Amino acid sequence: MKIKKRLDIALYNFINTFEYYPDYPSKVGFNQIEYAKELEKCVIDNFDYTIEKYGTIPSRKLGLATIIYD
Numbered sequence: 001m002k003i004k005k006r007l008d009i010a011l012y013n014f015i016n017t018f019e020y021y022p023d024y025p026s027k028v029g030f031n032q033i034e035y036a037k038e039l040e041k042c043v044i045d046n047f048d049y050t051i052e053k054y055g056t057i058p059s060r061k062l063g064l065a066t067i068i069y070d
Contacts, residue, residue, distance in 0.1 A: 007032045010039035017043045023054040 050056040
C-alpha cells in the first residue's frame with residue numbers, strides 16, 4: 001500500500017472513531033508510515049495516544065441548544 005493512501009485511510013478511520021482531527025508531529029519531514037501506524041493503533045485500542053504525544057485537543061460535542069420556556 002502506498003504511503004499517502006495508508007495515511008489517508010488511517011486519518012479517515014481516526015476521525016470516524018474519535019470525531020476530531022489528530023495533531024501532526026512537529027517535524028516537517030516526519031515518517032508518515034510510523035504516524036499512520038500510531039493512528040491505526042489508536043483506532044484499534046479505542047484510545048487517543050496523540051493527545052499526550054502531539055498535543056491533540058479533543059473537540060467537545062455541544063449538541064443542540066436546550067430551550068427553556070418560562
